[in-house]
Amino acid sequence: MSIEEQISLIRSRWPELLEERKEETRRTIETLPPLPNDENYDMIVLRFAPNPDFVLTLGNARPAILNYAYKLKYEKLGKKSKFILRFEDTDPKVKRPFIDDPQVRERYSTEELLRYKFIIDDLEWLGIRPDEIYVQSDRVVEGIYYDVAKKLIEIGGAYVCTCPEDVWRRYRDSKQPCPCRSRSVEENLELFEKMLNGEFKEGEAVVRVKTDMAHPDPSVRDWVALRIVDAKHPRLVLKYGENTAEKFKVWPTYNFAVAVDDHLMGITHVLRAQEHRVNTVKQSYIFKYLGWKQPETIHFGRLHIEGATLSKSKLRELGLRYDDPRLPTLAGLRERGILPEAIWEIMLNVGIKPSDAKISLSNLYAINRKYLDERANRYLAVIDPVLIEIEEIDKELIVCEIPNHPSYPERGKRKIELNVEDGKVRIYISKNDVELLRKRRKIRLLELMNIEYIGEQDGKIIARLVSYDLDTARREKLDIIQWVPEKDNVKIIVERVDKTPLTEKDFVKEFGLAESELAKLGKGNVAQLFRYGFVKVIDSRSGELVLRFIHE
């Protein structure tokens, strides 16, 4: 029955079913709740600000997609809107940029690494194209943060603190100001100049923002805006050479750089994870001192995925390639066969609510399957092949046709010819199905014929032809199984990753045979193997086809 026929059947018999069905409430860009106070802005400016210390993970996809989704949403509503990509690479030591790793060096040119192309590629894959791109280490060289820091010192909003860290902590914990806090503006400017000139070593001087020494959260009390880091920034080394990189050792902290840049870039709305909640408070002091308008902020919960960590540092510790299909990096998911549409759907579905969300694998697969199903053609393949000889064939040659995709007949069919010798034809079936055949006795070979089990001889199964027609199989409710010709076939190796990330040291491999047509699919294409699952072609060079199992 076609869908139309089914609907009309239901309509005639149970009309109330159709009428009472409530509308689906699937999340789309249109159904995202409006951003706070959006009417106060002529243009909505959003940003995604990753640290380029690794490629993007599924966790980063949430802020990336949500921010971009709002840009698209407001554009659709006829409002001007902008999406900025900003690389926050202001820690050359603890969070070194991921540009000197051999994995990226072999794939990207120096020019590309300076642009942190590996992240731009991840976004591109998601269909995200930033309107503007900034790199904070460039802005350090341009002196942007130093200028704002000077201004802040001049208006008495910041001071240079030369207390040793442990001494400062004691002041902080007892809510008392340290002696540095009362230094004159002139003194502070002079000391700051010395910091910039390299007259202090790491840890000897920092610029602190005057906040509130009695603030209930100790980390808010006179937080550090700039500090000295005794390491050459790898990106600056690559771009300008050792000597120049040597000169820039005063780096803004996250909160300072974010406050300055959010203002300078005209960001109107910040959508970020809830771990940044206190940072909004810290940053508010900068905005108040300088008379800037602080962006509207929305904090959403953290994202978890079943059976995997999304922590970049932990993922790096695994020592795998960043695009290993076992990894929940975007590059890994891409290799695995997960489609960007599926990631978008999940992120829009999870939305911007403040509670944490755990994505289950079965949910991810179900959504991905929906998109994969229409683009993956169907092929015959068997795992652990067992030869089966079918007797009593009454033809010289058997020709059958397999539809490329049962749901889309317009995609055509392909022919498979089987030679008959002495009234016998030989094919392979999966070891799994042998048991089925023994038990049920009769079985239908998909698009080929109905057979009956006779016995076993020299490791092969002996069966006989019952009939070719489908009606017999239907009438007798025969199981339908897939098969592969004895001669015209190709070896396959399927790599399976059922856990993300790895719990096994190696991939689980399954060996089998597929119809030779499958070998025509190029690397990177997806297929569905009948009664097995969706696979992606990862190598087809050596006569053996290497496939990656995506999911059922």
Add this chain to the structure above:
RNA sequence: GCCCCGGUAGUAUAGCCCGGUCAAGUAUGCGGGCCUUUCGAGCCCGUGACCCGGGUUCAAAUCCCGGCCGGGGCACCA
């Protein structure tokens, strides 16, 4: 320990701001059926949740208080 933020079925989400139309919707999962030359897709049916206790109210998933549980932060990381 201190400071924040959460808590709707296995999972995710809608509703909560502006209490009644919510004996709680949707997706996925799970169970069953139909359809189909796949264990895929599609269609149908079923399953299953408002953390607990008080309060306010004619009426609470929705408002208030307390508890419990979970998460995040407490860096010269981002």
